[in-house]
Amino acid sequence: QPRTAVTLIGLGPMGQAMVHSLLAAGHQVTVWNRTASRADEVVAAGAQLADSPAKAVAASDLVILSLTDYQAMYDVLGSATDELKGRTVVNLSSESPEGTRRGAEWIASHGAQFLTGGVMIPAPMVGTPDAFVYFSGPADALSPHEDVLARIGAVRYLGEDPGLAQLMYQAHLDVFLTSLSSLLHAVALLETGGIKPTASIPELMQTLAGIPPMLAVGEDFGAQLEAGQHPGHLSTITMMGATADHLVEASEAAGIDTDLPRAVQAHYTWARSRGYGGENWSRIIDAIRPYAR
Numbered sequence: 001q002p003r004t005a006v007t008l009i010g011l012g013p014m015g016q017a018m019v020h021s022l023l024a025a026g027h028q029v030t031v032w033n034r035t036a037s038r039a040d041e042v043v044a045a046g047a048q049l050a051d052s053p054a055k056a057v058a059a060s061d062l063v064i065l066s067l068t069d070y071q072a073m074y075d076v077l078g079s080a081t082d083e084l085k086g087r088t089v090v091n092l093s094s095e096s097p098e099g100t101r102r103g104a105e106w107i108a109s110h111g112a113q114f115l116t117g118g119v120m121i122p123a124p125m126v127g128t129p130d131a132f133v134y135f136s137g138p139a140d141a142l143s144p145h146e147d148v149l150a151r152i153g154a155v156r157y158l159g160e161d162p163g164l165a166q167l168m169y170q171a172h173l174d175v176f177l178t179s180l181s182s183l184l185h186a187v188a189l190l191e192t193g194g195i196k197p198t199a200s201i202p203e204l205m206q207t208l209a210g211i212p213p214m215l216a217v218g219e220d221f222g223a224q225l226e227a228g229q230h231p232g233h234l235s236t237i238t239m240m241g242a243t244a245d246h247l248v249e250a251s252e253a254a255g256i257d258t259d260l261p262r263a264v265q266a267h268y269t270w271a272r273s274r275g276y277g278g279e280n281w282s283r284i285i286d287a288i289r290p291y292a293r
């Protein structure tokens with residue numbers, strides 16, 4: 001029995017992986033990409049290549065975009081606005097929440113439903129059991145297409161505000177990007193002590209992997225943050241702040257970047273200056289969110 005037709009525009013690593021997952025599930029997939037040669041592999045696997053964005057949009061009720069940003073959406077769909085009417089556009093491209101809301105208005109002005117999404121896994125994991133994707137936008141736009149979208153990853157719906165899926169995506173990347181930079185900062189620091197990356201990375205991984213169990217121990221971390229409680233019985237701002245100072249000094253002495261450790265140190269400096277020295281390190285959240293002080 002033929003499954004739903006789907007159009008996918010944007011064949012970077014993510015778009016290509018999505019096409020393969022949709023084809024494997026039996027969907028009829030129409031694709032378009034600015035650089036046509038990037039479609040070769042998915043066409044060989046069974047996708048249809050449209051020769052214009054307008055024809056690609058016209059081929060399916062569900063149109064998925066996997067582009068670098070929302071400017072690319074305007075560039076591509078600008079020539080296909082007549083075909084948008086009555087369709088559902090799902091944009092899985094990165095954008096600021098504000099830019100996403102403007103994009104939602106633009107799509108709606110052409111008579112289409114709009115969902116935004118944040119794909120939380122790299123291309124090789126698309127369609128695997130560990131894959132998940134945040135969506136936001138009108139719930140009634142999502143429900144008819146949920147089964148198809150689940151071929152990319154488990155659907156996690158956040159609410160009507162189109163900016164929410166981006167906010168969640170960026171929050172994850174906040175953790176991800178700063179962790180990656182801090183990992184490489186630590187690798188560079190150890191290099192100055194003669195410890196090479198092949199040796200340092202397995203050591204440092206223990207700290208990365210150790211954070212989830214550390215946060216899960218004892219009291220509920222989220223509930224404590226919500227309650228504004230920062231009990232310092234296991235670690236204090238004074239202790240962690242001294243460590244943050246030492247990290248800046250060590251980075252300076254090693255001649256490596258000090259901006260990253262200084263940004264962290266500033267959180268502790270703020271907390272110490274406000275008299276929070278005896279509280280848990282989590283008090284630095286108030287250095288980060290001035291609106292809540």
Ligand code: NDP
Binds near residue numbers: 072
């Ligand atoms: P790429 O940057 O490799 O591909 C982006 C696609 O956008 C390409 O098809 C490119 O076309 C197209 N594009 C960019 N600008 C324009 C434009 N002005 N006009 C027309 N087409 C344009 O991205 P990825 O596949 O890596 O990622 C896609 C989205 O998914 C991004 O928003 C990214 O943030 C997100 N994401 C990526 C992950 C990853 O691991 N790669 C993981 C999770 C999310 P062309 O081929 O012609 O250059």
